[in-house]
Amino acid sequence: MAPALQGLLTIVIGISVCIGYFLGSNLLLDTLFPPRGPRAGRNINIANMVRPWLFLFPAMFALGLYLAYPVVETLRLSLTERVPGGGYVWAGLDNYIQMANEPKFWEAIINNMLWLLVVPGLATVFGLLAAQLTDRIKWGNIAKSIIFMPMAISFVGASVIWKLVYDARPAGQEQIGILNAIVVALGGQPETWLTIPFWNNFFLMAVLVWIQTGFAMVILSAALRGIPEETIEAAIVDGANPMQIFFKIKVPQIKGTIMVVWTTTTIIVLKIFDIVFAMTNGQWGTQVLANYMYAKLFVARDWGVGSASAIVIMVLVLPILVWNVRNARKEMN
Amino acid sequence: MKNIAGQKPALLWATHLAVAFMVILWIIPTFGLLVSSFRTGDQISTSGWWKSLFATEQVEGFRIASPEDQVQEGDLYVIEGNVFTDGGAEANTLSAWGTSSRDVSAYAPGDVAELRDGGTITIAENGDYRLENSEPFEGSRGERVFGTVSEPPTFTLENYDRVLFSGSSTDGMQKAFLNTMTVTIPATVIPILIAAFAAYALAWMDFPGRALLIAGVVALLVVPLQLALIPLLKLHLNIGIGKGYMGVWLAHTGFGLPMAVYLLRNYIAGLPRDIIENARVDGATEFQIFTRIILPLSFPALASFAIFQFLWTWNDLLVAKVFLIDASGQTTVMTNQIVELMGTRGGDWEILATAAFVSIAVPLLVFFFMQKYLVRGLLAGSVK
Structure with a gap:
């Protein structure tokens, strides 16, 4: 069967099964415990206790199977070793020790830290700048659309776009990458940007900053608009200049939102894979954790070390996870 | 109030200039690739795309x-x-x-x-x-x-003809385009319904453990999907799904659910209490309330999530590589095809640029026509 047809069929079956399940299980509950008759009161109570779980079951099952169980299973795999011929044996911390002895792993950790230092900060600052500036001009909405646009572009697409920007031809030839063209026009020598050790990381980061700035701008722009006018009016009456208004009145009031943007971008950075995979595949000292893990899992086929590196990513995400959960609970109470 | 600062013409000019500079910086990389996709390979490799204008x-x-x-x-x-x-x-x-x-x-x-x-x-x-x-x-x-x-500047549609209609297995994007669609549509539609029911229960039904479940969803929101790759691949292989569309649909559904539940719960919890309580008093069952009141009222949130999930599944590389693409290469998706082109035809910019633009075009259309919902979803979906 053609995959497209199979897809259509899956949509139809998927939706029918969903509707069938919700409709059927609710009907069944109402038949078993009818809200009328001599025991109506007790039946209603029982039905009200069960019904939320009927509504929740498919989602909770999928979440449990596809996200919660893998965390535990990956942790287990990271402590085991596959033996030839099938089966697993307990390996303790061997995988972690093996990983710690690989220079590529430390390269990935250091690069990831660099990414963490640079990308969330730059994306937030540019986003804040764009939000503040575009709010004041007539064509601000068009400008916002353009800055926001890279959000829709895949990491792979963005990698192609930026590879053309960074393209390098030998000196003396006509440059077709715009970055080298500018450098040559200013009297410099063309460089193969993606192979310069250490600095090439920053050229990869630029791609993610380019993508994430729009996200930061949209969220921060909404927050800036939500600032009560009176606070700004009061500052103006007191003779504050625009810089002071921005840094001393506006920014402190949207600190919470800035943190949200920062942490969201941080999570994306920790998982960054496609850009590095497509542009350098971790060569020339650009390895990052997610790509290191991919290489371990699907190239070297070492599931133990691969799982161990996935756990490292999880551990790095953990503080943000805890912070998010605490905030969400605070907000609900 | 916002024109107070703008009363100083110099400052206003600086603002215009700064925004213009940023816009140019942001648009130029994409524009360069777009222009390149309309040039022949010879033109691209002998002169910069900006000269072709x-x-x-x-x-x-x-x-x-x-x-x-x-x-x-x-x-x-x-x-x-x-x-x-x-x-x-x-x-x-x-x-x-x-x-x-x-x-x-x-x-x-x-x-x-x-x-x-x-x-x-x-x-x-x-x-x-x-x-x-x-x-x-x-x-x-x-x-x-x-x-x-x-x-005078000359442009050609030849590249698009080659990429879209030649049927060549290395350069052609035809099959990959169809495959991407096949992955994307079910993976966008299926989670919505599942998530909507759960979101309603989490927003408007009272039961013990509700707060804990919501906290759980918030926690799962940030779990890196890298952790799920091996255990789920093992699971899929064990239960006989193997690598294929079914596996990738299920995976995208699972990975999309925390966002879906979180976003929809926030929205549904914000619906007016009166409507729901009145319906309950009038004797509507929870199922009726959900289908007749909640679903129609939540349309904006459903649309936001659908756009997110669509962009995310369309642009995804990792999940497709792990759960879908097998050695036969029959089920390749566009992102994967582009990465392969980068490897095999790294110097052939005309093919690479065109292939990339074919894959970028659909999300860009969605982006420009549904920006409103996208922005709304972003604002509701970022954990506050």
């Missing part, structure tokens, strides 16, 4: 038709022709010409020049030339002339 001027050498082609008009021997005929570019124009390589722009179009071997030559702006001589032209080769030629 303007007419190019360069000095070229031409050879006039040989004396064998001369005709006799009365008592004059004449050779006529057009210098551009072999180039085939009809829109080219000549701004200056010369008969010697030492002075290539000695004459303006229409001027008459003396030839060294006797006779005169004139070349018009459109490249037509006419040589006249009272005696027959001699020799076997034509005269050599030089001209400053300005070529």
